[in-house]
Amino acid sequence: MMQHLMNILWTDKNGYKFGNRDETISSALGRNKKLGTLTAAGRLIDKILDIIDPDHSLNSIDYYVEPSENxxxxxxxxxxxxxxxxxxxxxxxxxxxxxxxxxxxxxxxxxxxxxxxxxxxxxxxxxxxxxxxxxxxxxxxxxxxxxxxxxxxxxxxxxxxxxxxxxxxxxxxxxxxxxxxxxxxxxxxx
Missing domain, CATH: 3.90.79.10 (Nucleoside Triphosphate Pyrophosphohydrolase)
Incomplete structure (x- = not known):
């Protein structure tokens, strides 16, 4: 249920989808940041994470996640x-x-x-x-x-x-x- 909520609130319709069980939320957030598909709420979450840990979502992209339909x-x-x-x-x-x-x-x-x-x-x-x-x-x-x-x-x-x-x-x-x-x-x- 949370993956659907994040997909609705944090990314636009063209975004990379949250929900791959092998991938962290921060990794999916980083992929959307690179694609430019974060909504205002998604950008806010990303900025909060950047205050705690600069470039957190971009540094969290996991390129070793098993391929999925996405x-x-x-x-x-x-x-x-x-x-x-x-x-x-x-x-x-x-x-x-x-x-x-x-x-x-x-x-x-x-x-x-x-x-x-x-x-x-x-x-x-x-x-x-x-x-x-x-x-x-x-x-x-x-x-x-x-x-x-x-x-x-x-x-x-x-x-x-x-x-x-x-x-x-x-x-x-x-x-x-x-x-x-x-x-x-x-x-x-x-």
Missing amino acids: IIDHLAWIRIEDEQILCLKKVNEDFYFIPKGMRIIGDTDSQTLEKSTKQIFNVDIDITSMEFVGIFEAQANGKKPGILSRITCYTAVHRGELQPDSKIHEIVWLTYEDKANLSEVESVNF
Whole structure:
């Protein structure tokens, strides 16, 4: 009952929903603060918490919460050359994105990343060279408001020539100036 009350009082209709049993109230509050979906009451609660502990809700965001219907979980391969990042564009899409695959339950991050880069580019990554970059979240493209896309990013050395699968229209190397052409989760954290 409390989750429904918080969803009504603290977030607007497009907000990230409270109620994931694995997530703290402060974490959900922080996600809504990042999305800009707090109501006046939600902003007041956040300000009170900030007085006690500066940036409390933002620092409380738990990126390790198990995915739910409100969080789409991906693993991404970050490839940078000459200060440009490797990105893709699908047929019939109007934005670019960093190469990624859906997290596979039961697989390690390296297994999922290895499978997705093989499927997308027909290349092999050296899993011993994988280095963690970070975890990023934002509103998911094409999904109803409050549905987040979470991307856990790694770099890794690859073997082979990049050859996109048939669903990919274009491989591009983008710079910071091109960030407006990226999907929201990538552009927020680019």
